[in-house]
Amino acid sequence: MSATRKPGRPVDPDLHERRRKQILDVAASLFAENGYANADTQKLADELGISKGTVFRYFPTKRELFAATIERALEQLQHDVDAAVDLVDDPLAKIFAAITAYLRYFDRRPEVVELMILERAEFKDRKSSYFDRHDKCDEKDERWRLIMATLVADGRFRAVPAERARSVLGDLLYGTIFSNHMSGRPRSLEEQAEGLFDIIFNGLLTEAERARRADVDQPE
Amino acid sequence: MSATRKPGRPVDPDLHERRRKQILDVAASLFAENGYANADTQKLADELGISKGTVFRYFPTKRELFAATIERALEQLQHDVDAAVDLVDDPLAKIFAAITAYLRYFDRRPEVVELMILERAEFKDRKSSYFDRHDKCDEKDERWRLIMATLVADGRFRAVPAERARSVLGDLLYGTIFSNHMSGRPRSLEEQAEGLFDIIFNGLLTEAERARRADVDQPE
Amino acid sequence: MSATRKPGRPVDPDLHERRRKQILDVAASLFAENGYANADTQKLADELGISKGTVFRYFPTKRELFAATIERALEQLQHDVDAAVDLVDDPLAKIFAAITAYLRYFDRRPEVVELMILERAEFKDRKSSYFDRHDKCDEKDERWRLIMATLVADGRFRAVPAERARSVLGDLLYGTIFSNHMSGRPRSLEEQAEGLFDIIFNGLLTEAERARRADVDQPE
Amino acid sequence: MSATRKPGRPVDPDLHERRRKQILDVAASLFAENGYANADTQKLADELGISKGTVFRYFPTKRELFAATIERALEQLQHDVDAAVDLVDDPLAKIFAAITAYLRYFDRRPEVVELMILERAEFKDRKSSYFDRHDKCDEKDERWRLIMATLVADGRFRAVPAERARSVLGDLLYGTIFSNHMSGRPRSLEEQAEGLFDIIFNGLLTEAERARRADVDQPE
DNA sequence: CATGAATGAGTATTCATTCAT
């Protein structure tokens, strides 16, 4: 017995955290597969090989369990996107990287879309944690503004308001993951990203048409 | 005795359809407000001033009631968009009109977004009627291809594949209505439409950047 | 138009009775097939091609409808047995005839057994109309006593108390029809009657054993 | 810390079986008194002093509860009859004993007749467990054949086919218990057994009549 | 700490019966 070993059952300070994550991982599939109401706590406990009582020791209500589940998933999403963005320096490349990481995340974990749907369906009173997460994060906001400003200053982006660009891009991505998930249509990640970039970056109009429209809109 | 008079209580031929619609309208709000599981049939009947039994005479199960509710909403959406498109002739104006009508519909009836979420959350086994509706409609598909082809032929649209344009546009709209609904951020319909058109039509890049990228991508 | 024909819609005095019987006939199968609770009044009306309201004009409650249904069936049974008994003169032949008619009736209308079961299962508070019918009929009772007395007086039947004979015979027949119906075993009417007569008339014991037992029972 | 002590609430291994039986006993009276459909699960729980949920933990559906109830009753009947038969050696005495035990069982537990009726009334699709039980039991069948064969070989029973004897006896007993229960006529167990034995063993006919009939049937 | 037996609130659905026409 080592000199530092205390008598009695050793306390494993990580046990709690490890088990917590185990529970959340299984809960994510369970919720995604069965919906919130049909996700049976008993089944969760069974799949984990622990008792229902123990699950409730970690998460005092089913609702909090669900909240933690989605929270964890969105943290992972955030992490993936941040990591991808940090790998490159060029502002445009950062946008590329962020979008690709975002799409890739939901491509690999489609059940997270399901969780986002469930959250809204079951807990309308609470704000969606997805949007909540975005709104609260002023730091990210600032970063985005900087990237946009740089791209505009460098003459690479048209002078589109940062907020407008973010909102259209955000909605497009949001719609894309939902649509991928719910239409059942299988779409390759790469093709999809390419199509998306093509339109968002280049627009649909030809230069000729754009010029014509500019004349009409601002005649002077 | 009138020749046409049958014995018994005379049937009011419109009664059925009228009541059916009344029920669906109230059901739409009820489902949207409370979610599927928490929408109490008794409350529905009470709000309608009829008995629960009558509700079940019209819709044999709660699920069928829900299905009819969303079906009706999507029919109305379809109708609004079609009507808007038919009002103008220019292909580009048709696209404008469709997008605007779509956004306007969900702006006026935000609870329909809720219904779409609920449908997915509760009935994962069935295909979402929203996408089902799109998939089945070959005629609409053909119309869209024609509009795109015309615009490209006229030199107004870049030679973007019709399918790609539709999918990006569709995802963007889909994401927009969800995002509007779920973020809680109030956004003016007009501003939003303007921002959306600006980016989708003109793209984010400047012409200079576009030229530069074209050089890099296809050096020759 | 005949001289006796009154103006206006002629009253058909039999219509009521005819329709009543139609209803009862259909009701008998319906009850037998579905059980009392699962027999749907609406289905009854549909099968009859009339409206539910009309059924309730003839029988003010479902319960009374059921009672009338079984009453009619038992009247028919009574009629069949009486007719068979009246065809022959010899007292023993009358017993034969009655038993055979009884078995034949239930062989042809097995659903009546079902009705008898249902009556007991659903209306325990009421006395079974089958037994009620027997108890009330003093005339039949008298007739049976006379037949037994004659057979005993003629030295054809042992001096078995009439009541005992009737009760054992009655129970045996009752058990036979139930058993036929519920065991699902197909048994030919003739074989069954033959076996039944053999044992009831001749007994199981040999004469030798009977003599031996008589010695033991009444030693003196 | 004891070596065998597992964490958590210790399981009482008999608790389950004990409670199961308690539930079945109360359920038997409840079903018999109220019929299947009118037997309220809540009332059952109340009478047991437990919650409805607990009842459903033991029997997942009302139907399975009912099936278990009748199963238990018929097992007890089987047990009583077998025990009575095993007490005596003489084959004829075994028959006596079996019949008496059978009648005594239903005399003491008349509600079991009610259950048998209910089973048929409510679950026509399933075979009655009463007959099912008989059909499946080849061993009993063999035993009965042996007893009959012995009695015939010993010259105590006429050469009646075993199957015929069993079927008539079975039907008679079946009819007797039903008739007892449903006629409402109170009949003493002893008198009834005596009358039944008298007729089944000795038959109704006198020897003279029997001889006469034998002449007629087989003239030679 | 872990267990799992017990709880009990919550709800869709059926169908005999009524009654306006």
Next chain:
DNA sequence: TATGAATGAATACTCATTCAT
């Protein structure tokens, strides 16, 4: 008199949560 639309009482079953051990 016949019709059939409307009624509403009545009830099995689930599952998150508790708590004795």
